[in-house]
Amino acid sequence: MRCRTSDCEGFIIISYNVHADFVYTRISSHVSYISGHGTKGEGMEFENILEVQEKLESQKYISSREISTVVFLAVAMEKPILVEGPAGVGKTELAKSIAKALGRPLIRMQCYEGLDESKSLYEWEYAKQLLYTQMLKDKITDIVSETASLADAVDEIANHEDAFFSEKFIQTRPLLAAIKSPEPVVLLIDEIDKSDPEFEAFLLELLSDFQITIPEIGTMTAVTQPIVFLTSNNYRDMSDALKRRCIHLFIDYPDIETEMNIVRIKLPGIDEILLKKIVTIVARMRDMDLKKKPCISETIDWAKALLTLQIDELSPEIIATTLNPLLKYKADCDLVKRNLPELMAS
Amino acid sequence: MVNMTLRFVNCCRAADLRISTAEVLDVVRQLTLIDPYDEFLFHTVLRTNFAKSHRDQDLFERLYTLFFHEMKSDLTEAENTVESDGFDAVIAELTKEMTADGDAMKQALIDFLSGSPLGYLDLINKLHKQEELAAAVLKSNMTQLSSRLDVMLKINTIKQKVLQFLGSNHAVVDDSVTASIETAVNRRLNSAYDLLTQEAKTKNAGLKKIAHSDEHYTEIGHVPFSSLSGREIEEVRDVIKQLVKKLEEIATLRYSVAKKGAIDVKKTLRRAGKYLGIPIEIVRKDKPLRKGKIVVICDVSGSVWAMARFMLNILYALQECFSKVKSFIFVSELAEVTDVFIKKEVNEAIESIMTDAPIEYQAQTDYGMAFQNFRKRHLADLDKKTTLIIIGDARSNYQNPQDHILKELRDKCRRIIWLNPEQEKFWADGDSEMALYKDHCHEVRACGNLNQLIDFIQELVL
Numbered sequence: 090m091r092c093r094t095s096d097c098e099g100f101i102i103i104s105y106n107v108h109a110d111f112v113y114t115r116i117s118s119h120v121s122y123i124s125g126h127g128t129k130g131e132g133m134e135f136e137n138i139l140e141v142q143e144k145l146e147s148q149k150y151i152s153s154r155e156i157s158t159v160v161f162l163a164v165a166m167e168k169p170i171l172v173e174g175p176a177g178v179g180k181t182e183l184a185k186s187i188a189k190a191l192g193r194p195l196i197r198m199q200c201y202e203g204l205d206e207s208k209s210l211y212e213w214e215y216a217k218q219l220l221y222t223q224m225l226k227d228k229i230t231d232i233v234s235e236t237a238s239l240a241d242a243v244d245e246i247a248n249h250e251d252a253f254f255s256e257k258f259i260q261t262r263p264l265l266a267a268i269k270s271p272e273p274v275v276l277l278i279d280e281i282d283k284s285d286p287e288f289e290a291f292l293l294e295l296l297s298d299f300q301i302t303i304p305e306i307g308t309m310t311a312v313t314q315p316i317v318f319l320t321s322n323n324y325r326d327m328s329d330a331l332k333r334r335c336i337h338l339f340i341d342y343p344d345i346e347t348e349m350n351i352v353r354i355k356l357p358g359i360d361e362i363l364l365k366k367i368v369t370i371v372a373r374m375r376d377m378d379l380k381k382k383p384c385i386s387e388t389i390d391w392a393k394a395l396l397t398l399q400i401d402e403l404s405p406e407i408i409a410t411t412l413n414p415l416l417k418y419k420a421d422c423d424l425v426k427r428n429l430p431e432l433m434a435s
Numbered sequence: 436m437v438n439m440t441l442r443f444v445n446c447c448r449a450a451d452l453r454i455s456t457a458e459v460l461d462v463v464r465q466l467t468l469i470d471p472y473d474e475f476l477f478h479t480v481l482r483t484n485f486a487k488s489h490r491d492q493d494l495f496e497r498l499y500t501l502f503f504h505e506m507k508s509d510l511t512e513a514e515n516t517v518e519s520d521g522f523d524a525v526i527a528e529l530t531k532e533m534t535a536d537g538d539a540m541k542q543a544l545i546d547f548l549s550g551s552p553l554g555y556l557d558l559i560n561k562l563h564k565q566e567e568l569a570a571a572v573l574k575s576n577m578t579q580l581s582s583r584l585d586v587m588l589k590i591n592t593i594k595q596k597v598l599q600f601l602g603s604n605h606a607v608v609d610d611s612v613t614a615s616i617e618t619a620v621n622r623r624l625n626s627a628y629d630l631l632t633q634e635a636k637t638k639n640a641g642l643k644k645i646a647h648s649d650e651h652y653t654e655i656g657h658v659p660f661s662s663l664s665g666r667e668i669e670e671v672r673d674v675i676k677q678l679v680k681k682l683e684e685i686a687t688l689r690y691s692v693a694k695k696g697a698i699d700v701k702k703t704l705r706r707a708g709k710y711l712g713i714p715i716e717i718v719r720k721d722k723p724l725r726k727g728k729i730v731v732i733c734d735v736s737g738s739v740w741a742m743a744r745f746m747l748n749i750l751y752a753l754q755e756c757f758s759k760v761k762s763f764i765f766v767s768e769l770a771e772v773t774d775v776f777i778k779k780e781v782n783e784a785i786e787s788i789m790t791d792a793p794i795e796y797q798a799q800t801d802y803g804m805a806f807q808n809f810r811k812r813h814l815a816d817l818d819k820k821t822t823l824i825i826i827g828d829a830r831s832n833y834q835n836p837q838d839h840i841l842k843e844l845r846d847k848c849r850r851i852i853w854l855n856p857e858q859e860k861f862w863a864d865g866d867s868e869m870a871l872y873k874d875h876c877h878e879v880r881a882c883g884n885l886n887q888l889i890d891f892i893q894e895l896v897l
Contacts, residue, residue: 138469138476158479162465173489215700286819286849323489325849325877332487333455339489378646420649 134164134191134316150179150186151343151350159338160187169296169317171281171335176322177384178340181279184318188275193316196270197277198263200284206291211303212260218253254305265309268301273313281331282324289331296334345372348388355389356396366403367392371415373432374425380418390414405429436471437463440481442553443502447485449557452494458484490639498556505626506550518612525616528600529593541589547627548593548620559630562586564839566807579835586631590624643878646859648886656886660742660856671885675745678889679752682896686756727822727849731762732769732809734827735789736800742856742883743826744785749892751781756896761816764788767798769808800830802868803837810840817847822895825876826854829862829869836868841875851875854882854891 135141141157141164152160160183163170172180188195198209222229232249236242261269267276281289295301299311319335321327343351348368353359368388375382383391391414400407409426416422425432440462444454462484469476478499486495526549533541543554565579597620601613650656655670663671702718710716731750733743747762754760761773770792775784789796817823823844845851853876855862855869862869873879882888 154475155479158469158476159483162468162480162483165468166461166465168461171487215704219704323877326488326490326845329453333457335487336461336483337487338483339492378644380645 135161137161144190145183145186146354148186148189149354150182151347151354152183153347156183156338156340159336163336164316166336167299167314169319169335170338171327171332172318172320172338172340173323174340175342175382175384177382177386178342179385180318180320180340181277183340184275184277184320187316187318188277191273191275191316193273193275194270195275195277196263196267196315197279199279200281200288202283202285204284204288207262209262209264209288210291210301211262211265213254214258214260218258221253221258256306259303259306264295265301267315268295268299268309268311270315271312274315276315276317278317278319280322280324281319282321282327286328289328293330293334296331342372342375343385345369348372348385351385352389352392356392359392359396360401363395363401363403364392367395370403370408370432374415377424377428379416379421379424381416381421383415387415403433405433408433436466440466442551443481443498444485446502446553446556447495447498449553449560450494450498451560452485452491452498454485501552501626501630505623506552518615521612521616522619524604525597525600525620528604529596532596533593538589540586541593544586544589544593544624544627548623555627555630559586562631563634566835566837583631587628590628590631594621594624639874639876642873642876644859644873645878645880645890648884648890651886651889656889657884659883660745660885661883663741671745672748674885674889675749675752678892679749682753682892683755686753686896727757728759728818728820729757729761729822729824730816730848731760731824731826732805733762733764733825734766734800734802734805735764735792735794735796736766739826739828739856740789742854742888745888746824746826746854746882747776747785748781749888751776751784753892753896763809763813764792764794765805765808766794766796767801767804768794769805769812770794771813799832799834801834802827802829802831802872803835803840806837806840806844810843814844814847817844819847819849821848823848823851824854825851826856826882828855828857828867829853829872830866831868833866836871838868838871838875841872845875845877850877852878852880854880856883857881858883 135144138154138157138161141161142152142154145152145157145160159170162168172183174180184197185195187193229246232245233242236245259265263276267274278292281292296317299314300308302308342348345365345368348371349364352364352368371383371388371391391411394411394414395403395407398411400411408429412422412425416425441459444459447454462480465480465484466477469480471477471480481499482492482495486492526545529545529548533545539554540558543558546553547555562579562582565582597617601617648656652674655667655674658667660671697720699718699720703714703716706716706718707714729750731747733739733747735743750757750760750762760776761771762776763769763771772784772788772792775788775791778784779787841851853869853872857867858881861867862873869879880887880891882891
């Protein structure tokens, strides 16, 4: 973040003129935070919005200005991003590209119905605990042998119980791994809409404070701030509490121009006229009543297939025979085949 | 700029867009990170923080345009010009003349004219949500319409008053600016009029719309439920019986698989205690079965019932697959029929619903009233694990559709699925309110023949 002092001052004056002292203090403290770090704070991953765009492009991810802006803000504010949009528009890819662009490891957690803490956060390793107690039996006897009564023995053991409820016996799952990681990571919580409401509630602590509470050990706070992405296909609505903790980003199917750019960057050297036809036809298919609409990666697959077959002119027959990378249901293929003339119309 | 943002937030809240203080603080902080004079960035910051689902974005856009573009002159506190003086004079005169009777709507309109839309947005929002009274004598859909008409008339009165004033007060308002003041006033009043007549459409990007179906049965599969002959009804029943059996088998399979999951170390060790620590009995983790709660609201008027009876038949035959099934029927009034299904055998229950339920079968179908009834008496039946299935053609006889209630229901349950026995091409014509209702559903399906019904049931259960 490059802090232009004049702008910041402008803000302070305006906000001070208004009322809300509270707001004023928040801003001023933020300004000092920025200036305290000089031109580029250590925590700042991106200097400006343009840099986000360039870095994403270096990972072959074509990002719109809105996407770059939201990513920039989320990283600067250390807030999670809730990415919404239809399947296959590059929600997951965005998180992956950011991880690659920043050289951070990506920790991914796929959500599904029935996902709970023991699969997402941590689990006690009972077998290991038991094995240790067996092996340490003599040692335990030693400790207890000095004591006079049963109550004393229990107290004595209690003094040592930390040994068995320590991090050694915790099996880390993705969320805890992200919190404990010594190097900063990108955490991707994929398809959060598929999880149960309980899991969503349990995420709240993690998302607002980047900390997790394990009853036997205590609260663990993130060593480094992870960049968190949550993706949703809108299978169900997210709770207000979760939304409040995130920054929101909606990604739609790209327009024809952008999709052409995306295919071009993945398949350099593709014929422009063919490319335009491919992308236009796919865009029209998305408007049809299909069971599953073709996504961007399927456009790329189709283009790749056409290139491999060395086809440079699209005809109804060729489309009808090469639909497989694009459409995954027989009913969809039939529907498209019936409507080929309209799809091909210029 | 903070002040302006805060006022914008107030307007958003008045128009029912929920914004928390934390979000406002976020925006203020984020504005320091970007160049706020670049409108694209400013707009992005506001949108990413205030409209946190795609569904809210349209409403947000509308308010944003209204506040930052249409009400613009109020944002730049320019110096007094002949024009603004004239404008002020007009407002002052209007205030003097029209607010004497203490009418809130008139006051709100004049405020709107002078650049603060808050009061007006609030009143409009209340108006959009106005409910029909359960009238004792004559039922009508006029409550909302008449209130709107009232506002329209007031807008017209103000327009006339302004014209009169401008025409007769040459001394107060300079002639050179009369025309521009008139346009300014008209522009604002027109946008007030638009706000009144055009409700913001909710974008429903996640909506799953299914009109096609797989070919399960070639002949009987395509016959609409409403035109089945006696023999065909029997045939459909047989098919459903088979289907139910098949699905039950799959469900039982799940039960048996559930006992073969990963080893539950905790329980196994506990049992091993009995045998000197040797794990003789191995306990496996039960995989939780997917058992959602289902609430069905069912229109039992004519054509819909033909399909709904089969649907209810299947749901109750498959009760085992869900943790709870509750059902309600309505024509205009709503009644719960869950008990009937508990006491009687499924087919018997379905027959008796058509005669015994405490509703008036001859009444005109009224979806708005049915939703209102449901919200009043049975809202507690919905929770975040409930799937709400509505079976109906959404033909509400031009009564007030009250779709905002459906929106409230959406907030309370996991998913809303609407099954319409009519094919999609008929959804938009006549008295069908499908276009309104589908904005609040997670899934809408044409479900008028056996093939479509089978598709739906398989997806619901498996």
